[in-house]
Amino acid sequence: MQLKEWFGGSVIHIHTRLENKSAEYQPGEEIQFTLSGLSEYARRFSGNGYMVVVDTDHAALSIHPNWALDQRQEYFFPQNTEKTVKQISEDVRTRAKKIRESESSHVLTGTETDILNSSGMLDVNNDVLSSLDLVIASFHYYPWAANNFVGGEKKHIDLKEILMAYERVAANPHVDVIGHPTTYIQKYNRDVALLPEWEPLFRIMKMAGTAFELNLSTLLRIKEPEEFDLKVIGLAAEHGVNFLLGLDLHNLKMFGSELKSDFVIDEQSAARAFDKNVGKANMNFFYSLKGLIKLLKANGLTREMIVNSSDEKFNKWLESRK
Ligand SMILES: [Zn+2]
Ligand SMILES: [Zn+2]
Numbered sequence: 287m288q289l290k291e292w293f294g295g296s297v298i299h300i301h302t303r304l305e306n307k308s309a310e311y312q313p314g315e316e317i318q319f320t321l322s323g324l325s326e327y328a329r330r331f332s333g334n335g336y337m338v339v340v341d342t343d344h345a346a347l348s349i350h351p352n353w354a355l356d357q358r359q360e361y362f363f364p365q366n367t368e369k370t371v372k373q374i375s376e377d378v379r380t381r382a383k384k385i386r387e388s389e390s391s392h393v394l395t396g397t398e399t400d401i402l403n404s405s406g407m408l409d410v411n412n413d414v415l416s417s418l419d420l421v422i423a424s425f426h427y428y429p430w431a432a433n434n435f436v437g438g439e440k441k442h443i444d445l446k447e448i449l450m451a452y453e454r455v456a457a458n459p460h461v462d463v464i465g466h467p468t469t470y471i472q473k474y475n476r477d478v479a480l481l482p483e484w485e486p487l488f489r490i491m492k493m494a495g496t497a498f499e500l501n502l503s504t505l506l507r508i509k510e511p512e513e514f515d516l517k518v519i520g521l522a523a524e525h526g527v528n529f530l531l532g533l534d535l536h537n538l539k540m541f542g543s544e545l546k547s548d549f550v551i552d553e554q555s556a557a558r559a560f561d562k563n564v565g566k567a568n569m570n571f572f573y574s575l576k577g578l579i580k581l582l583k584a585n586g587l588t589r590e591m592i593v594n595s596s597d598e599k600f601n602k603w604l605e606s607r608k
Pocket of ligand 1: 465466
């Protein structure tokens, strides 16, 4: 089946909490799963009883887990950044340690770290990043604004600055994936006429082996991906860049489930949540994924370019990153 050839490997880019359901619901990012609940859900989803999941929560959520990313801006004001990075790095290290000690061997450690400025600074230090199995670095507007504009106010970010940041991040040997590279590119920078400006980045990614994330949460949520996103993806493919399929899963609602996101899915409730979804959300997901694959193929992608199309391929790629 074609779908499995593209998406038959590890489940990557997931947002979960470690604690069980007695912990408070996290309204900020609407995170619905516990890590073991998601592993159980994925196991049922794959139907083969085994699925590798990679823990990649927002690094910054370690401070005030109930806040959304835009609420923690002051932590990224220049005068606070050093202290914040130190704290977040220690939190990420602790989380990874807990996972290694308590979760089964098919859970890998990782993080989604924020890109803070055009010099490619991240909110987790290299020492901690190098101890993780997989590192996704993403540009989100708010931490960047906090770090670059007085008071974190809304301002124009030049595409050149973002691309410079991506280039530095891609060349950082501790970063494996650039998360949703086009998702938060502002309207005024979403211009196919500016495509050639992306080329130096893709040359660096090709050389460094860094993967470009195909973010399913963005690409499947909207009815059809915009021409701009597809053109950037196509250009990366032309340059021989690696791709990684990432779910960016916060809750099932984002994939069309009627299950409320305050229904916490832990190991015990995963079966019930799965059964409730089989009819609609899971099918929706498959159909939209099928449509997306068609569009990706039309833009020059092949499944061979995807590093997590199978577990075997993913392991090999991870090995090559060490
Ligand atoms: Zn993100
Ligand atoms: Zn994410």
